Each structure stands twice: as structure tokens, then as C-alpha cells.
Amino acid sequence: MSFDLETAKLSDKLRRVAIEPVSRVEGHGKVTILLDDDDKVHQVRLHIVEFRGFEKFIQGRPYWEVPVMVQRLCGICPVSHHLAASKALDIIVGATQLTPTAEKVRRLMHYGQILQSHALHFFHLSSPDLLFGFESEVGKRNIVGVAAAYPDIAKKGVLLRKFGQEVIRITAGKRVHGTGSIPGGVNKSLSREDRDFLLKDAYQMVSWSREAVHLIKQLHQQNPALYDIFGSFRSNMMSIVAPDGGLDFYHGALRARDADGKIMFDQVDYQGYAQLLSEGVKPWSYMKFPFITALGEENGWYKVGPLARVQNCNHIPTPLADAERNELVAYGKGAPLHATLAYHWARMIEMLFAAETIKDLLHDEDLMGDDLVVSGEHQREGVGVIEAPRGTLIHHYRVGDDDLVTMANLIVSTTHNNQAMNTAVREVAKRYLDGKKLTEGLLNHIEVAIRAFDPCLSCATHALGKMPLEVTLQDADGNLLDRLAKVSHGDD
Amino acid sequence: MFVERIQSVALIHPEWGNMDFQTDFQLQVEHALDLRGHSRVLFVDASATCPAPFSLLPLIPAKDASFTTHSMTPQAVLHTYYELEADLPPPAWLLAIRGERFELGETISSSAEQYLQAALIWVENWLKTGK
Numbered sequence: 001m002s003f004d005l006e007t008a009k010l011s012d013k014l015r016r017v018a019i020e021p022v023s024r025v026e027g028h029g030k031v032t033i034l035l036d037d038d039d040k041v042h043q044v045r046l047h048i049v050e051f052r053g054f055e056k057f058i059q060g061r062p063y064w065e066v067p068v069m070v071q072r073l074c075g076i077c078p079v080s081h082h083l084a085a086s087k088a089l090d091i092i093v094g095a096t097q098l099t100p101t102a103e104k105v106r107r108l109m110h111y112g113q114i115l116q117s118h119a120l121h122f123f124h125l126s127s128p129d130l131l132f133g134f135e136s137e138v139g140k141r142n143i144v145g146v147a148a149a150y151p152d153i154a155k156k157g158v159l160l161r162k163f164g165q166e167v168i169r170i171t172a173g174k175r176v177h178g179t180g181s182i183p184g185g186v187n188k189s190l191s192r193e194d195r196d197f198l199l200k201d202a203y204q205m206v207s208w209s210r211e212a213v214h215l216i217k218q219l220h221q222q223n224p225a226l227y228d229i230f231g232s233f234r235s236n237m238m239s240i241v242a243p244d245g246g247l248d249f250y251h252g253a254l255r256a257r258d259a260d261g262k263i264m265f266d267q268v269d270y271q272g273y274a275q276l277l278s279e280g281v282k283p284w285s286y287m288k289f290p291f292i293t294a295l296g297e298e299n300g301w302y303k304v305g306p307l308a309r310v311q312n313c314n315h316i317p318t319p320l321a322d323a324e325r326n327e328l329v330a331y332g333k334g335a336p337l338h339a340t341l342a343y344h345w346a347r348m349i350e351m352l353f354a355a356e357t358i359k360d361l362l363h364d365e366d367l368m369g370d371d372l373v374v375s376g377e378h379q380r381e382g383v384g385v386i387e388a389p390r391g392t393l394i395h396h397y398r399v400g401d402d403d404l405v406t407m408a409n410l411i412v413s414t415t416h417n418n419q420a421m422n423t424a425v426r427e428v429a430k431r432y433l434d435g436k437k438l439t440e441g442l443l444n445h446i447e448v449a450i451r452a453f454d455p456c457l458s459c460a461t462h463a464l465g466k467m468p469l470e471v472t473l474q475d476a477d478g479n480l481l482d483r484l485a486k487v488s489h490g491d492d
Numbered sequence: 493m494f495v496e497r498i499q500s501v502a503l504i505h506p507e508w509g510n511m512d513f514q515t516d517f518q519l520q521v522e523h524a525l526d527l528r529g530h531s532r533v534l535f536v537d538a539s540a541t542c543p544a545p546f547s548l549l550p551l552i553p554a555k556d557a558s559f560t561t562h563s564m565t566p567q568a569v570l571h572t573y574y575e576l577e578a579d580l581p582p583p584a585w586l587l588a589i590r591g592e593r594f595e596l597g598e599t600i601s602s603s604a605e606q607y608l609q610a611a612l613i614w615v616e617n618w619l620k621t622g623k
Contacts, residue, residue, distance in 0.1 A: 078517070120520065120521070123521075124520075124521055151575070151576075154575065154576065155576055157521070158521045158522055158524065158525065158572070158576060159525075161520070161521060161522050162522040162525055165522055174515075175514075175515075175516060176515050176516050176517055
């Protein structure tokens with residue numbers, strides 16, 4: 001787990017990599033590559049601007065506003081921030097145990113979020129690459145191309161996403177800036193009509209999710225030379241797991257495994273995350289590099305998200321997803337899978353788990369209960385952790401005597417995966433870029449590796465066309481040789 | 493803000509007919525399904541670059557390679573509708589209202605408020621006359 005290709009042994013001026021801090025909340029991705037005269041790769045870096053400004057924005061606000069306010073962090077997974085903040089503030093209001101109705105409504109909301117986010121990622125963002133090939137015609141490599149060539153797949157993807165959004169609308173109150181989750185519980189439960197509305201499609205979603213797992217599994221098995229090797233690297237893995245070691249996106253305790261699958265720590269209360277994890281700083285990036293403190297920065301970094309979660313847990317508590325997980329684990333022949341493209345396989349297993357869980361929850365009468373909120377002795381500090389679609393999400397707040405937030409610290413999934421994404425990009429650059437001219441196909445190889453992690457490169461903005469992923473190529477003297485930038489419209 | 497105000501006005505104008513209002517962070521694939529059954533569609537967004545007070549752009553379905561991002565253009569949403577439904581989407585326009593402050597926590601500026609008012613007047617007429 002070295003930092004090979006992170007920093008070239010060149011003169012100071014070669015380190016002049018352009019980093020453009022932006023104050024907006026959307027992500028901005030940038031990859032820089034340094035080559036020598038023989039086009040040998042010496043340095044590759046992925047830069048993503050983090051949401052640090054948001055933490056300052058929260059300070060001074062009444063704590064009860066926070067679960068709604070933090071949804072502005074991300075246009076794709078606002079529910080994750082809504083719930084992580086709510087969980088932290090549960091501690092603040094002394095709600096150590098939610099009512100069954102509150103917990104189940106929140107779970108339903110969260111699993112709806114996982115379903116819609118994973119569906120969007122796979123069908124809209126990644127399936128064009130996987131179905132057409134990384135170097136296929138760029139104009140075809142998008143959801144519209146998928147719709148034209150595979151209309152059935154595209155339509156199911158859209159409908160899965162739509163269903164997840166409906167779950168969110170019903171549990172959170174509306175599709176945007178929902179208010180359903182509040183400190184200590186929820187402000188509404190489901191009506192019987194709402195429940196029946198969702199239940200009529202729930203079984204179909206399970207079926208389609210299962211088909212999606214089979215599709216990605218088939219792609220993986222048809223081309224193991226690509227899927228097993230592309231962007232593959234060894235690393236630790238971290239996630240929360242249930243008390244019995246099962247997969248749970250909503251609540252649990254922290255567990256980490258090493259690259260060989262050996263458990264390093266387990267059932268660690270996330271209220272103490274600050275003792276367990278540290279955040280490294282590198283001069284070339286505005287995004288921090290979290291690592292397990294006891295292992296140090298070089299050996300303690302880890303990956304989060306679907307591939308980490310599915311292998312970190314002991315089992316999945318729904319039958320169809322668990323059977324699929326067993327197949328993925330068996331594919332590794334006793335060793336964890338570290339192939340970057342296996343993220344997609346794991347993600348679809350998680351989508352199936354989410355669909356099964358939604359279907360089961362919808363049969364639970366507690367969803368329609370009246371006991372919504374609890375409170376107890378107020379505290380001044382609380383941590384909420386949730387497994388968001390992209391990985392572990394940590395919200396940490398301190399509140400003053402006047403009920404105003406005095407400190408906020410958020411570690412988002414993309415930050416946890418910072419080192420992992422950089423390593424994946426370097427592996428891809430070494431294998432596919434060395435000695436070659438930068439082409440759109442190369443650009444897309446790099447993007448495919450980044451995209452497998454589903455980072456929030458562009459979120460929560462109405463400013464169309466302002467979120468480029470940019471690749472710059474410099475020679476050994478630091479001169480710009482080539483540059484490709486892809487804006488939100490996909491223009492090169 | 494725009495939608496809230498036009499929704500309240502629409503309550504006293506049943507003659508404008510049935511309308512659906514959707515507010516979202518950004519456009520995504522499922523919005524193509526929201527177009528079903530509508531005779532015309534107006535996409536509305538704040539813009540940092542359009543001429544003040546607002547601009548109106550007729551939309552044509554267009555292929556869009558926005559696969560690296562989490563947001564789609566209105567044109568791509570229309571094209572997704574075409575691909576999914578095997579039919580032409582309803583006629584659609586993009587109403588861009590000039591904005592000035594886009595940072596977190598910023599309130600609307602007085603001039604942007606005027607642009608918003610101008611846009612609301614235009615929309616009321618659009619709803620009333622159909623053009």
C-alpha cells in the first residue's frame with residue numbers, strides 16, 4: 001500500500017500543479033499527470049474539492065435546523081446527510097433509543113435512497129461504459145445510447161430510480177429538502193394509502209434489482225481479464241456492520257478488515273471515531289486523506305462503499321442479496337476482491353438488498369404507528385454515522401448552551417475514498433497511459449476508474465456546465481502538453 | 493421560490509387548467525417520466541449568465557453525453573423521454589431567470605427579486621394565453 005506515483009522526483013517547478021479552490025458546494029474533479037521525455041508516467045493525482053465551507057456555514061445555526069440544511073450538500077444523496085445529521089442530533093436531544101415507528105420510517109427512507117442512488121449510478125453513469133466498452137463512440141456512451149441499444153435495461157433503470165424517489169417523497173415529505181427526520185425521531189409516519197402505493201411496485205423492484213445483479217455478474221464473468229485487473233489494488237476496508245456482523249446501511253458499529261480480509265477492529269462505537277481515525281493533509285489537495293490512526297498514514301488508508309461493505313460484513317440479512325454476496329465472495333477464492341470494477345457488482349448486490357428490505361419493511365405495521373419522537377437528557381456533543389450510497393458518512397456536532405451549533409465536522413464517503421481513488425487512477429495510468437498520447441479513450445479509462453467509486457464530483461448545483469473533470473498532461477519541464485476537460489454536457 | 497409563488501397564484505385561476513409543479517436539485521432520468529401526460533412543459537432555473545431579467549429558450553430533444561455528472565440538461569431529459577416512450581415529448585421551454593447571489597446562505601438580491609417578478613408576470617400571461 002505505497003504511495004507510488006503520488007509525487008515525482010522532479011524539480012520544485014514540476015510540482016506546480018494547478019489546483020483551483022472553489023467556494024461552491026459542488027465537487028470539481030481534476031486529474032494531473034506528469035510524464036518524462038519517454039512518456040513514462042511519474043506522477044498522477046486526483047484532486048477533488050471538498051465541502052469544508054459547509055461546516056462553517058452550519059456553525060451558529062440552531063441544531064434543529066441542521067437535518068434540513070445539510071441536504072444542500074448533495075443533490076444525489078441528500079437523504080444520507082439528512083439522516084446522519086439526525087442521528088448525531090438524536091444524541092444531542094438524549095434520544096438513545098428511537099421508537100420502532102421512527103426507526104423503521106428512517107430505515108425505509110434510507111433504503112429508498114440507496115436504491116435510487118445505486119440505480120442512477122449503475123444505469124445512468126456506468127452502464128454505458130460497461131455495455132459499450134471504455135473506448136466506444138463517445139456520442140453513444142451515455143444513458144441515451146443505452147436506451148437506444150438496450151431499451152429494456154434503460155427503462156428498468158429509470159423506473160428503479162423513480163421508485164426510490166417515491167419512497168423518499170413519502171417518508172421525507174417531499175423529494176427535495178425533506179423534513180421527515182428530526183432530532184429524536186420523525187415527524188410523520190406512513191398512511192396506509194402510502195404504504196399500499198409503494199407496496200404494489202415493491203416486488204417488481206426486487207425482481208429488476210436481481211436482474212441487474214445478474215447483468216453485471218455476467219459482464220464480469222465474460223471478461224475477467226479486464227474486470228479482475230482494471231484499476232485493481234490492495235487496501236484495507238471499513239464500514240459499519242450490525243451487531244451480528246450483518247450488512248446494515250442505517251446503523252451499526254465500525255469494523256475494518258485488512259487487504260487479506262483479516263478483521264483489524266470490530267464493533268467499535270462510532271462516537272469515538274475521532275480516536276480511531278485521523279485525517280492526513282497533503283499540500284497538493286484540498287481534500288483530506290483519512291487513515292486508521294494506529295496503522296499510520298501509509299498503511300492505514302482504506303476504501304469504503306459497496307465493495308468494502310459487501311466483503312466487510314459476514315452476511316446480508318435478506319435471502320436473495322445474501323445468495324448473490326456468497327457468489328461474489330466465492331469468486332475471490334478465499335481472498336477479498338480488490339478489483340475496482342467489482343464495485344459495480346457489489347453495488348448491484350446492495351441495490352437488491354435495499355429492494356428486498358423495502359419490500360419487507362412495507363409489510364411492517366410499525367411504519368404506520370403514532371409514536372414518533374423521544375427525547376431525554378440533552379447532551380452537548382453527538383456523532384451520527386450512516387452507510388451512504390458511496391460509503392461511510394460521519395456527522396459530528398457540538399452544541400452550546402444556547403442550542404446553537406458550535407462545531408461541525410463531516411467526513412463524507414468521497415473523502416474516505418480519497419487515497420483509494422488516487423491509487424486506482426495511478427494503477428490505470430501505469431497500465432494504459434505509459435508511453436501513449438492522451439486520447440479521449442484514455443480520459444475515459446481514468447474516468448471509469450474514478451466513476452466506479454461514484455464520487456460526488458458534481459452535486460447540489462443548478463449551474464449547468466460548471467463541473468468539469470479535467471485531465472492535464474505535462475512534460476518533465478512542467479510544460480502543458482495536452483489537456484482534456486469534460487463539462488457537465490460531456491463536451492470535450 | 494418561483495414555484496411557490498406561481499402555485500399560490502394558480503389557486504385563484506382554475507381557468508388556467510390542471511398543472512403539476514416539480515421542484516428538484518437537478519434534472520435526472522426519472523424526470524423524463526414526469527413529462528408524461530402534459531401538453532406543455534416549462535423548465536425554470538436561476539442563471540448567472542442569461543440577460544436580465546430573464547430569457548426564454550424553446551427546447552429541442554438532444555443527445556447529451558453528460559455521463560460523468562449527476563445532472564442532466566433539459567434537452568437530455570426530453571431526449572430520454574423520446575427514447576423511453578418512443579414518442580415525441582411535449583413542447584418545452586427553458587425559462588432562465590437572472591440571479592446574482594449563488595453562495596450558501598445568501599438571500600435574494602433586490603435586483604434579482606425584480607427579475608423574479610418580471611418572470612412571474614410573463615409566466616402568468618403564458619399560462620393565461622398559452623404563448
